[in-house]
Ligand SMILES: Nc1ncnc2c1ncn2[C@@H]1O[C@H](COP(=O)(O)OP(=O)(O)OP(=O)(O)O)[C@@H](O)[C@H]1O
């Protein structure tokens with residue numbers, strides 16, 4: 285389905301992504317991990333064509349999307365929706381209008397100017413919000429919602445495009461452990477129930493291990509690991525993060541696991 289070959293991004297002399305290659309045969313949930321500056325965001329941005337590749341290629345279902353321009357590029361971008369750490373909603377606009385923004389690329393300029401949406405799109409937006417457990421937030425301004433709710437609105441906006449791939453750049457990095465879990469559960473369900481591919485940059489090992497079928501580790505722009513969560517041992521993780529013998533997994537933990545242990549403990553009868 286997806287084939288990334290020798291993808292490289294140069295900023296001056298520096299290679300932010302250095303000849304990255306991987307392919308995905310069938311929709312999977314994939315985590316990309318690595319320390320700050322490893323090239324994770326640059327890789328996702330090239331895939332979504334927010335940023336042009338310096339070298340290499342990206343092919344999806346047989347179509348080379350590396351150099352698409354104009355209308356074709358926008359069509360590709362709606363097939364691979366992007367979600368960001370900072371949600372990127374319009375804060376003062378209501379939730380349902382934010383979600384309807386996901387249909388922008390298939391609407392006329394005039395309809396967009398006057399905020400005209402077909403009733404079927406509005407119904408669909410509400411249904412998606414309902415599926416994510418936040419339908420009752422629909423009339424509120426986006427800025428009035430919690431971070432976890434805002435990220436779910438961003439996911440709803442992405443789903444409005446009916447994408448084949450969801451690219452998520454650190455979707456839980458600004459959230460507390462409980463909201464992080466809600467958002468990761470939502471992404472996992474979207475993968476499992478809809479069969480969409482989800483590729484997620486994650487800061488933390490435990491989240492990648494827990495939610496992803498496959499983990500790609502990046503270091504200095506290169507892919508240095510590509511395997512199952514089971515293969516991602518502490519030794520491998522130390523190598524990806526370029527850490528010394530004092531490497532501690534706890535330092536890369538979101539504490540989702542800790543939260544789970546706590547709630548399990550609470551369930552034990554006294
Ligand atoms: N627009 C840019 N101009 C110049 N250098 C850039 C640009 N964007 C990224 N870089 C550099 O490319 C490298 C990779 O950056 P990138 O943002 O992809 O890393 P990352 O793995 O996403 O890091 P983080 O975990 O902090 O988000 C870094 O050294 C960064 O400074």
Ligand SMILES: [Mg+2]
Pocket residue numbers: 324325326453454485
């Ligand atoms: Mg990044």
